[in-house]
Amino acid sequence: MNPQERQLLQRIEEDERWLAGVWREALPAPDLSSVKHAVRAAVAEEWLERGLRDEVPTGLAGRVKRQVRAELWQLRAEAAGRETESAAGPRRRRMNRPRLWLYRVGGGLAAAAAVALAFVTLQQPGSGAAPFSYVDAFDLYEADSVLTTEVSSIEQDLLDLEYAQLGFRLDVFDAGMFDELREAIDALTGELPGAEGRS
Amino acid sequence: MSSPADLPSMIRRAQRLEPEAFEWLVDAYSARLYGFLWRLTGNRAEAEDLVQEVFVRVVRAIGGYQEDGRFDAWLFRIAANLARDRIRRLHRGREAAFVDEEEGEEPVEVSRERAATEVVHADPSAALELGEDMERLERALTTLPSAERQVILLRHYGNMSFAEVAEAMGTPLGTALARAHRGLRKLRSVMESEA
Numbered sequence: 001m002n003p004q005e006r007q008l009l010q011r012i013e014e015d016e017r018w019l020a021g022v023w024r025e026a027l028p029a030p031d032l033s034s035v036k037h038a039v040r041a042a043v044a045e046e047w048l049e050r051g052l053r054d055e056v057p058t059g060l061a062g063r064v065k066r067q068v069r070a071e072l073w074q075l076r077a078e079a080a081g082r083e084t085e086s087a088a089g090p091r092r093r094r095m096n097r098p099r100l101w102l103y104r105v106g107g108g109l110a111a112a113a114a115v116a117l118a119f120v121t122l123q124q125p126g127s128g129a130a131p132f133s134y135v136d137a138f139d140l141y142e143a144d145s146v147l148t149t150e151v152s153s154i155e156q157d158l159l160d161l162e163y164a165q166l167g168f169r170l171d172v173f174d175a176g177m178f179d180e181l182r183e184a185i186d187a188l189t190g191e192l193p194g195a196e197g198r199s
Numbered sequence: 200m201s202s203p204a205d206l207p208s209m210i211r212r213a214q215r216l217e218p219e220a221f222e223w224l225v226d227a228y229s230a231r232l233y234g235f236l237w238r239l240t241g242n243r244a245e246a247e248d249l250v251q252e253v254f255v256r257v258v259r260a261i262g263g264y265q266e267d268g269r270f271d272a273w274l275f276r277i278a279a280n281l282a283r284d285r286i287r288r289l290h291r292g293r294e295a296a297f298v299d300e301e302e303g304e305e306p307v308e309v310s311r312e313r314a315a316t317e318v319v320h321a322d323p324s325a326a327l328e329l330g331e332d333m334e335r336l337e338r339a340l341t342t343l344p345s346a347e348r349q350v351i352l353l354r355h356y357g358n359m360s361f362a363e364v365a366e367a368m369g370t371p372l373g374t375a376l377a378r379a380h381r382g383l384r385k386l387r388s389v390m391e392s393e394a
Contacts, residue, residue, distance in 0.1 A: 043221055
């Protein structure tokens with residue numbers, strides 16, 4: 001800080017002391033429940049992003065996405081068929097929504113990673129393909145959500161898979177569910193080929 | 200109850216994405232952030248939205264935060280950046296609307312000034328919760344150019360040094376000091392003339 005700035009600061013500090021004498025407000029608070037709700041949703045999303053960033057293999061070509069989408073669509077269609085059969089029973093036991101979401105997204109993750117990994121194995125080495133990032137992985141989930149929504153006309157429960165709805169469901173997400181989610185992802189990623197080499 | 204002594208451990212826990220740590224941060228900072236954003240935008244609904252957005256950004260960015268005892272400055276820098284973007288968008292919207300009107304030949308600078316004033320007065324119920332002095336201060340703050348108001352608000356709510364304010368606003372230190380000096384002089388003059 002040069003001498004002029006120091007001099008200016010002295011004058012400012014005097015004015016700030018005056019202002020502090022005037023500024024006596026009772027700070028209002030916003031609606032914290034909606035803030036906390038949004039934060040919980042953001043924590044879950046960030047948690048998943050970190051998981052994907054750390055665990056999903058890199059080096060995938062962008063064009064693999066179409067193949068993965070097709071694969072996911074097939075898996076979802078099969079899942080919808082199974083759900084429909086199950087729903088035909090006398091009293092189908094409903095899973096709670098976060099758990100259902102957890103298993104389905106977990107299944108999607110495993111499927112996407114397995115297909116992606118298989119593709120990488122075929123393409124390497126030196127395919128010159130663009131790197132595949134965790135953002136790409138989320139694109140897949142977005143695409144998966146759209147496909148899932150189409151399939152959901154068969155079985156309403158599949159709407160739970162729609163990733164965009166995650167935030168609305170987290171009101172029933174407690175700390176225990178975060179632990180379960182963590183364990184499920186750990187288990188899934190642990191099963192992937194080559195998982196031992198990744199931290 | 201949130202205690203400042205808990206902050207470093209809460210930051211570490213938040214970096215591990217523990218939801219309770221974020222709840223703690225929301226409890227500890229939302230009132231100050233809300234006050235800052237309300238005074239800066241002049242609109243309660245905008246301020247509430249922005250508080251939420253700030254914390255969502257915190258969740259995404261806290262992994263890269265290096266604890267150096269200046270968490271407040273880091274947090275308010277996020278808030279100031281988000282508010283600046285939001286105000287710019289609001290101003291752009293207003294300016295577009297003005298051009299559509301018949302008096303669309305009004306100089307852009309005048310439109311900007313008018314838009315800023317309208318944004319600041321957008322919430323008439325806001326003044327009800329303030330005492331008489333605070334009401335006058337509120338009014339006086341609205342007469343300041345946005346940059347001068349922001350420096351004063353960052354100092355008051357964010358407990359930021361002038362170096363940090365300058366960094367947050369992307370200006371040299373001398374500019375931040377000059378804005379604070381001019382803003383405070385004007386505030387004092389308006390307040391004392393009304394007393």
